[in-house]
Amino acid sequence: MSSFGGRMREYPWLSIDRFDRENLRARAYFLSHCHKDHMKGLRAPSLKRRLECSLKVHLYCSPVTKELLLTSPKYKFWENRIVTLEVETPTQISLLDEASGEKEEIVVTLLPAGHCPGSVMFLFQGQNGTVLYTGDFRLAKGEAARMELLHSGTRVKDIQSVYLDTTFCDPRFYQIPSREECLNGILELVRSWITLSRHHVVWLNCKAAYGYEYLFTNLSEELGVKVHVNKLDMFNNMPEILYHVTTDRHTQIHACRHPRDDDYLRGNRLPCGMTSRNGTPLCIISVKPSTMWFGERTRKTNIVVRTGESSYRACFSFHSSYSEIKDFLGYIRPVNVYPNVIPVGSTADEVVKILKPLCKSYSIKSEPKYKPLGTLKRSRTMDLTDTDEGSDDLFDTELTPVRHKIPKHQVETTLPETKASSENSEGNHSENMGSYKATTMPMCSQVHFIDCEESNGEDDDDEESEKNTVWAQVVAHNPDSTLILGNPNEEAHSDLTCTLTSGQQESNADMPQWDVFFKRDIKTTDDSSENEDHPPSSIDAGRSQSPNLFSDSDSLSDSTHISSQNSSQSTHISEQGSQGVDSQADTVLITSQQAHGADFSFLNKGGSRVTVSVSHFMAMDNQTESHRWKPLDQNTPCPDNIDSDLKGKNQEMNAEAGAAETQNTLIEVNNEKLKTPNSELERDSESSSDFEIPSTPEAELPRPDKLHCLYKKLAAGEMIY
DNA sequence: GCGATCAGGT
DNA sequence: CACACCTGATCGC
Numbered sequence: 001m002s003s004f005g006g007r008m009r010e011y012p013w014l015s016i017d018r019f020d021r022e023n024l025r026a027r028a029y030f031l032s033h034c035h036k037d038h039m040k041g042l043r044a045p046s047l048k049r050r051l052e053c054s055l056k057v058h059l060y061c062s063p064v065t066k067e068l069l070l071t072s073p074k075y076k077f078w079e080n081r082i083v084t085l086e087v088e089t090p091t092q093i094s095l096l097d098e099a100s101g102e103k104e105e106i107v108v109t110l111l112p113a114g115h116c117p118g119s120v121m122f123l124f125q126g127q128n129g130t131v132l133y134t135g136d137f138r139l140a141k142g143e144a145a146r147m148e149l150l151h152s153g154t155r156v157k158d159i160q161s162v163y164l165d166t167t168f169c170d171p172r173f174y175q176i177p178s179r180e181e182c183l184n185g186i187l188e189l190v191r192s193w194i195t196l197s198r199h200h201v202v203w204l205n206c207k208a209a210y211g212y213e214y215l216f217t218n219l220s221e222e223l224g225v226k227v228h229v230n231k232l233d234m235f236n237n238m239p240e241i242l243y244h245v246t247t248d249r250h251t252q253i254h255a256c257r258h259p260r261d262d263d264y265l266r267g268n269r270l271p272c273g274m275t276s277r278n279g280t281p282l283c284i285i286s287v288k289p290s291t292m293w294f295g296e297r298t299r300k301t302n303i304v305v306r307t308g309e310s311s312y313r314a315c316f317s318f319h320s321s322y323s324e325i326k327d328f329l330g331y332i333r334p335v336n337v338y339p340n341v342i343p344v345g346s347t348a349d350e351v352v353k354i355l356k357p358l359c360k361s362y363s364i365k366s367e368p369k370y371k372p373l374g375t376l377k378r379s380r381t382m383d384l385t386d387t388d389e390g391s392d393d394l395f396d397t398e399l400t401p402v403r404h405k406i407p408k409h410q411v412e413t414t415l416p417e418t419k420a421s422s423e424n425s426e427g428n429h430s431e432n433m434g435s436y437k438a439t440t441m442p443m444c445s446q447v448h449f450i451d452c453e454e455s456n457g458e459d460d461d462d463e464e465s466e467k468n469t470v471w472a473q474v475v476a477h478n479p480d481s482t483l484i485l486g487n488p489n490e491e492a493h494s495d496l497t498c499t500l501t502s503g504q505q506e507s508n509a510d511m512p513q514w515d516v517f518f519k520r521d522i523k524t525t526d527d528s529s530e531n532e533d534h535p536p537s538s539i540d541a542g543r544s545q546s547p548n549l550f551s552d553s554d555s556l557s558d559s560t561h562i563s564s565q566n567s568s569q570s571t572h573i574s575e576q577g578s579q580g581v582d583s584q585a586d587t588v589l590i591t592s593q594q595a596h597g598a599d600f601s602f603l604n605k606g607g608s609r610v611t612v613s614v615s616h617f618m619a620m621d622n623q624t625e626s627h628r629w630k631p632l633d634q635n636t637p638c639p640d641n642i643d644s645d646l647k648g649k650n651q652e653m654n655a656e657a658g659a660a661e662t663q664n665t666l667i668e669v670n671n672e673k674l675k676t677p678n679s680e681l682e683r684d685s686e687s688s689s690d691f692e693i694p695s696t697p698e699a700e701l702p703r704p705d706k707l708h709c710l711y712k713k714l715a716a717g718e719m720i721y
Numbered sequence: 722g723c724g725a726t727c728a729g730g731t
Numbered sequence: 732c733a734c735a736c737c738t739g740a741t742c743g744c
Contacts, residue, residue, distance in 0.1 A: 001734080001735080035734095035735065035736090036735070036736065037734090037735070037736090167733085167734080168733090172732085173732090173733095207734070207735050207736060207737095208735075208736055208737075209734080209735045209736065210735095211734095211735090259737075259738080290732085290733070290734080291732080291733050291734070292732080292733095293732075293733090317733090317734090318734070318735090319733090319734080343733095344732090344733070345732095
């Protein structure tokens, strides 16, 4: 649960995901997603009163979040105070301090968070630096690298602070099977059950919260069976979800709820009351989506575990795993990081201890500026592959400071280190706000070296796993190599490869684009169709791959695997067993390795399908990646220019505001992506977008005249973006 | 009667 | 295992 207080050190007059106490004085509110624990105070009378008095205070959120929020009458009073911001569309807003009349411009960008429909992260850019509030998120490894708007050109933006979802920031939660693996596991379980007869139904034991829609839509799409839910009016304007859910109880997949649904199930009755069909009693299994995690060394990951006669637990996570968190933060490398959540059984100190080494100032302090050997072994930016060619790449790319190829940033990196490290030392950041402009970091800090000892950290007992982590990052940087190689070692990182697609879904202007937040294509792969061709037929007992973590499954003597991969472990659920005879004491286990197989074939098919049906949970892949890898087209924002354009826009907007005598708290920049006026920069960005890593440093070296100009500006104390 | 908080449950 | 949420008891206004 989030313990974020609502305010960021850099911009304390903004409140995010908290609306009580001090937050009642905020100049603007932001809601990252529609979960209750992020809406504290949002409907309190005190805030309502504040709104009535302060007509210029608004709530900013994604269109989907607004839609979901306003479905509840309790939040209706917000209706005309909500400003929706399109995802991945930098938008400038003006914040007016009503007391002082002081006005401030800030650019906010919503980035898909993969947590639930409408969930976003907020990237703020303003006079006190660039900060990222992640809200709750689940992003697979490498996804930060594919978010165009986290970059300026090919380089990650300089981010002062990240306010991070640390729900699973504990080595205990080292890995969680990817969304695709989980989905495939559940899909195969559901498929194998409901195909037994029309009376075989599945109850998905989902909590009352947004976030399972991606499961519903994918199951429905794959199986052609809609999911019964209690309520669907919140999706009225989201046809992509609406189509896959129903209030008609005569379906084989249910996610309906009842306060005492356990009792209902015991009585062989669905929470909606259904107990039979045409006089024939239903055969019900329940599947409870829950987070399952695995240690660093765990090779086998069971997606589905049988927990009883007719009950199963299936892996499902709304939050990033430990390794995903580290990958995300390690890519962004902010100066500071602040946990939004203290994981149960952990402490703030422990979390910070884990995260600090991934921050810039940490590497400034602890790493020599030039570490050729370390580089050779552990560069995060090198283009490694599983094969021997990888080594060549390693040498080719390694020695070039690949992240410093953008001229204007190159200049920046030559600034003397000033505040970066001091700010980091848990100092009071507001003290330094005024000097933000001087806060830069030396060149080396952007080269993502991974120091052997350092990065092993608490995991340093497992060298191989560490390698895999590096691998994951590397692979993520080069989609082409991913497609070819996949993961060299094991299933643990297969999630990486599942997100690689190309193309981009066209946005539809009118409807909230829920799929922007959740996209994924459960591909019916060659493998899985092969699976379909082999209806449940055999039990492969006695091969439990259940990790020790799962005492519940271990307690059952034998295991049955549902393989989505091949016929050697074919899918079977014995009706007899599920009916309580349980002769085989089956635990149905679907390993991520198996699911993994399906995922790869999903990829193979990728090219053609990507654009539209890369569906439901991973829009961030689809979208951001298409930004990043496809040839730059007219609509692709050029992040280079967002920064450089900012000042101009600010001035423009200020002028406009003055002219229009609005003095409004809010000015939106047409809700459009800031477009680049500079075709040269655009080309620059384009070429660099082909690969995360430039082939040669020369290609992007700053021109001396430009450098000179920038140096002069710096000397004059001007802000340089 | 309402909201906030906590405990306890799923 | 946790998450996000619900219910019910209690307290204060």
